[in-house]
Structure formats: structure tokens, C-alpha cells
Amino acid sequence: MDGSASRGPGGPGVSGAAGPTARPGDVAREALRAARAQARENAREPDAGRAARPGGVARPAGPGTGDPVLRRPSRPRDPGTGDRTARERARFVRESLADAFRMPSDDLPSSPAPAAPPRPAPEPDPAPPTPVSPRSMGAPSRDGDHRRTFPAFPALPGPGEGEQSRFAETWWGHAWVAALEEGALDVKRLARGRGYAQQGHVDAITVTPGLVLAYVQGSRPRPYRVQVRLRTLGEEEWDRFLATAVDRPAYIAALLDKEMPESLADCGVPLLPGPGDLEPHCSCPDRAHPCKHAAALCYQTARLLDADPFVLLLLRGRGERELLDALSRRNATRAARAAQEQEPADLPGVRATEALALGGGAARRLPPLPAPLPVPPHPGQPPAYPSAPNGPDSFALDQLATDAAARAHALLVTGRDEIGELTLWQDAVRLAAARPGSGVTLATRSLYASLASAASRTPSELARAVAAWRQGGADGLTVLEEPWDPPAGRFDRARPLLLAADLPAFRPWRNHLTHPGGHVQLRFGRDGLWYPYESEPGHDDWWPRGTPDPDPVGALTGLGTADES
Numbered sequence: 001m002d003g004s005a006s007r008g009p010g011g012p013g014v015s016g017a018a019g020p021t022a023r024p025g026d027v028a029r030e031a032l033r034a035a036r037a038q039a040r041e042n043a044r045e046p047d048a049g050r051a052a053r054p055g056g057v058a059r060p061a062g063p064g065t066g067d068p069v070l071r072r073p074s075r076p077r078d079p080g081t082g083d084r085t086a087r088e089r090a091r092f093v094r095e096s097l098a099d100a101f102r103m104p105s106d107d108l109p110s111s112p113a114p115a116a117p118p119r120p121a122p123e124p125d126p127a128p129p130t131p132v133s134p135r136s137m138g139a140p141s142r143d144g145d146h147r148r149t150f151p152a153f154p155a156l157p158g159p160g161e162g163e164q165s166r167f168a169e170t171w172w173g174h175a176w177v178a179a180l181e182e183g184a185l186d187v188k189r190l191a192r193g194r195g196y197a198q199q200g201h202v203d204a205i206t207v208t209p210g211l212v213l214a215y216v217q218g219s220r221p222r223p224y225r226v227q228v229r230l231r232t233l234g235e236e237e238w239d240r241f242l243a244t245a246v247d248r249p250a251y252i253a254a255l256l257d258k259e260m261p262e263s264l265a266d267c268g269v270p271l272l273p274g275p276g277d278l279e280p281h282c283s284c285p286d287r288a289h290p291c292k293h294a295a296a297l298c299y300q301t302a303r304l305l306d307a308d309p310f311v312l313l314l315l316r317g318r319g320e321r322e323l324l325d326a327l328s329r330r331n332a333t334r335a336a337r338a339a340q341e342q343e344p345a346d347l348p349g350v351r352a353t354e355a356l357a358l359g360g361g362a363a364r365r366l367p368p369l370p371a372p373l374p375v376p377p378h379p380g381q382p383p384a385y386p387s388a389p390n391g392p393d394s395f396a397l398d399q400l401a402t403d404a405a406a407r408a409h410a411l412l413v414t415g416r417d418e419i420g421e422l423t424l425w426q427d428a429v430r431l432a433a434a435r436p437g438s439g440v441t442l443a444t445r446s447l448y449a450s451l452a453s454a455a456s457r458t459p460s461e462l463a464r465a466v467a468a469w470r471q472g473g474a475d476g477l478t479v480l481e482e483p484w485d486p487p488a489g490r491f492d493r494a495r496p497l498l499l500a501a502d503l504p505a506f507r508p509w510r511n512h513l514t515h516p517g518g519h520v521q522l523r524f525g526r527d528g529l530w531y532p533y534e535s536e537p538g539h540d541d542w543w544p545r546g547t548p549d550p551d552p553v554g555a556l557t558g559l560g561t562a563d564e565s
Contacts, residue, residue, distance in 0.1 A: 035089045145319030148207050148311070153300055155200035167197065167299045170387060171395075172260045173306040175272045180298045182275035185289050193295025202300045209317045212301055216293040218284060226297045229279040232317030233269065241269045242323075246330045250384035259386040260309040262395040271312060375412050379405040396447055399434065422474070425465075428455045429477060432462055433469040464543060471544040472531060479525045480544065483510045491524050494552040501553045513552070520559050522552055530555040 143149050168174045184190050196202065201217040210232045215223040233241070244267040245251045251264045265271050280294030290298065304311045310320040318326075382401030385394040411417045422430065428451040435444050445459075452462040468480035494513060498506055506513035511524040521533040521542055529548035532555045535541050549555040 031089070038085075038089070145321045146209055146314070148314060150205045150207070150304055152203045152205075153197075153200060153303060156198040167194075168302040168306055169389070170260070170306050171262060172265065172272060172309060172312065173302045176302045176305055176312075177299070179273040179275055179278055180290070180295065183278060183289075184295070189286075189288050189290065189292045190295050192292035193290070194299055196292060196296035197299040202296050205297070205300060205304065207301075207304070207311055207314055209314060212297060212315065214297050214300075216282075216296050218293055224293045225283040226293050227281040228294060228297055228301065229281070230273055230277060230315050232315075237269045238318060241267060241271070242326055242330055244269075245327060246334060248381055248384060249331075252327055252331075254384050254386045255309065257386055258308055258310075260312070261384040261386070261398070263384065263398050271316060376409065379409040381405075393446055393450075396450070399431065399447075403431065403434065425455045425457065426474060426477060428452070428457075429462065429465040429469050430474075433466045468544045471546075472525070472527075472529070472548050475525055475527045475529075476531060476544065476548070479511075479523050479531045483512065484526070486511050486524050490528065494522070494524070494530070497552055503553075503556075520556065522555060532556060532559055534559060 168177050181190060196216060196218075203215040203217070203223065206213040210230055212228040212230075214226055216226050217223045244264060245255075251261055254261050254264075260271075270277075278290075278298060280290035280298070282291045282293045284291055284293055286292070301311075310323070313323060314320070379402075382398065382405060385392075385397040385401075387394040407417055407419055419427065419430070432444075432448060432451050435447060448459045448462050452459045455462075457465075465477055465480065468476040470476075472479065491508075491511065495506060495508070498504075498513075504516050506515055506522065513522040513524075515521065517537055518539075519535055519537045521535070523531045523533060525531055525548065529550060530552045531544065531548045532546040533542040534545040535543065546555065546558055549557075
């Protein structure tokens, strides 16, 4: 075999294994034989004075092999060259042996054609992401003037079952809880909702205009998505609210102090929700109104309202910054308009220097006093009193201050204070009757209790007296509490007038005429008016009803006067 044709992938000096039909195992064996023969040859040659052999002469590579080995041309040889060559061949042998025992691939043909480079293994498909249960709606990074996120409240200590004070401390917080509880259809679900709120099952709360959102953890591992909706105010309602707030700067100061004056909430704009205004929605299968998860969110929302009344205003549609900017613009516009309309004028009177310059004695004449200032067209508005823990009732203070301003204005106009002539009991009844609304509600219970205690009466007696005062003022209260014997005349003519109107014969007693059925009564007042009263049949519990009238038949208009005799 020619040496020039014996080179192949087996490395230099290897023949007979580089043909197109060579297999990896044959190449490895031939390379191993050549390496062993070269090692034996190097061992026989002396290290010193080794001469280069003539090139082109072949000699056996080893015993029994019969394979010729090509010789390089004769040149001086570095002593370390043989070691490097042996190391390179050994490395080549290791790589060839590693490839020789590799299992053939199914993708490659078994023919001795040159093998293509191996294809990279395809990457496995990524596993589908494991669904993660939502745990929170809190996204503070998305917050703005119309979106606020509040962290979850911690669990409340102690059982405190049914204690509203654990969730609401202010009057507007109590009003929120009252709207929830008065509109609920199941008391048991409210109790469960209070328990969830006390145990801290309500996650972060997000408030946007008209909507409160949160996840509430129930009995299942996955929490429920809960929404509570509230109607937002229209543009006309916001204009009315802003106009009321600008009229009294103390309202703005109270809002900045995180207080909600009751007189501002009663300005004709429905800031606080009423029964049925809260619309809960929950992803749980319970279709109650509300379910326990929605009730828990409502109780925790009351705690938010306690801390910041601007949350209530945001629920109604306006953010804190937007409201304050609108109030600032209105304030500036009002101040500019007032400055333009106000014309500087000299104050009436005499300067002190002029008065002292006048001569003394009989010749001294003082100028006349200036005319009194004109009476204001209406009483002034007192400042807004903020609510303070364990402090006086802010609404009661506002009512007393408003009443004092009205009395002072009447005294300036008429020169008389008719209210100053009332007794303590009559004045207490008058103050209670001036409170808006009817009956003893949650908002008026404390006021009625304090006024009744000051007059040594009960709240029930005060409520009956308020009804009489609203019916006829001080005269109506006198008719309620002081029976008297009227003279002959109009009182005696009342019974024939009632009989002529197809009414039964009323039983007289002093200034009272009572229906024989015992449910309608007329009382004749000292002012000549007939005051109608009603009671449950068979009970002597008479309450003022209707409007007093000079005609006894007209006073019975609208009352049940059917013949029950």
C-alpha cells in the first residue's frame, strides 16, 4: 500500500483505516496499533545522537501487524517532540474509542456515508402554569384620585358578637352600618359577616366611584370576589354640595380634619346611604341579600369611613383632590366677587381727635350719635362643630348655636324675646321639635335623652310633647297637658254640629269630646281651636294627630271617625 494514500481520519501514520468503508471501531483499532508500535520504536532508539532516518522507507509497525509506517524526511529532532506526538495520538485514541462504543442513532443510516452532525435535542414544551388562586385585589401602584387601595384590617381581639362599635365609632360610620342592617333580609348572615370581619377574613379593599371591591376568605380554599355598589351623585347634586360647603368655611376645615359635620350631610344631598341603597354582589353560590361575605366587606368599609370621610365622597363619585380643587376655585371666585361688590366707605361716627378738640363747659356740644346699623336680613350661620370622642354632640351644639342666632335676630327686629318667657320644659320641647325628622330615631335618641333628663321627664313624654308642639306650638302643648272647663258657647255647640255631620254622639269631659269607639278625640283649646287626637281603641293613650281647626268637623278630616258604637 502506498504511504501517500494511507492518511485518513485515523491520524498521521495510520494506513488501511481511512477508506470510505472504514468504520469507527476499525479506525480506533488501527490507531491503537500504530500508537503501540511507535512507542516501542521510541524505546529502542537511543536518546543521544539519534539521527533522522531516510524518508519514504517503510518498516513493520509492530509484530504481527504487517502494516507499513511512513517515515518523515530526515531532520534534527527535538527530544520533547516524541513525547508531544505520543500525547496527541493518545488523545486521538481516547476520542476515537469514545465514539466507537456509542450506540447508533435511529435517525442515521447504517451505511458508511459520512455522518451528519447530531441534531440538538428538542426542548421540552413548557409545562402549563399552575393556576394560582387570587388572594388580593390590592394594587397600590394603580391608585389615583379616583382609586384608593387600603390594606387588610387585622383581626379584632375578643368575640364581640354583634357589637357595632367595633366597626364604627363616628356618627357617619354608624349610619353606614345602619343602612346595611336595616336593608338586610337575614340577621343570621349579618352575624356570620361580623364574625368574618372580626377574624380578618377581608383582604385589601379597593374603593372607586360607586364601588367597593375585596376578596373575602370563606369556608373554601379559594376566596370569593365581593362587590358593594352605591349610586354616584349627579352634577346638580355635586353643585349643591359644593355650594353648601363654600358657604361655611368651617365645613372645609372639618373635612380636612377627617370629620363629617352632620349639618353638611343634611344639606339635601344624599351622601349617606339609606336602607336598600347598598347593592352587594358576591361570587359565592349564596343568593342572600347580603351574603355573609358581602356583610363582612360592608362592616370593614365602616372602619374605612371612620378613619377618612373622603372615602364616602369617593364612593359618591368625587376624589379628595378633585373636591378640594373645586372648593378652592369656588372660594376664590366668591372672594373676588365679594371684593368687587364691596365699596369702601367711611364708618359713621366722630374721630377721637375731633371730639377732644371741642371746647369744654356750656359751649361744648357733642355731635349726635350715628344711626344704628341696619338689621341683617337673616340670622348668621354658626361655625361647624367637629365631632370628638367622648365630647359633646356636634349636632346638638350646632342646633343650640343656630337657635341662639335666630333668637338674637328676632330680638333685634321686634325688641322682644318670646322664647325667654318659656319654662324649662317648654323650651326643651321646642328644641326637640326643631330637630328635623319625626319620631325617636338613632340620630335623635341622645338629644331626646339629654333634654328629657334636664327637664326631669322621660323620652316618651318628650316625644308626645314634641308631637303636640308641632301641632300647635305652645298652645298645643298646653292643650295636651292642661285640661280645663270651657264656658258655655262654642264647646256646647260642637256636639250638635258633629251629629249633623252623621257622626255619633261624642262623650264630653271638661274640654274633651271623645268618640264612643274610644279611638278619636277632640280637645278644645283656650285659643278657640279644636285639636284632634287618636288612640288605640280601648286604650287611654292619646297622641296629637292632624291639624287644629276652628270647626270641630274640619278638625276630624283625615281621621278614622266611623261609627263604632
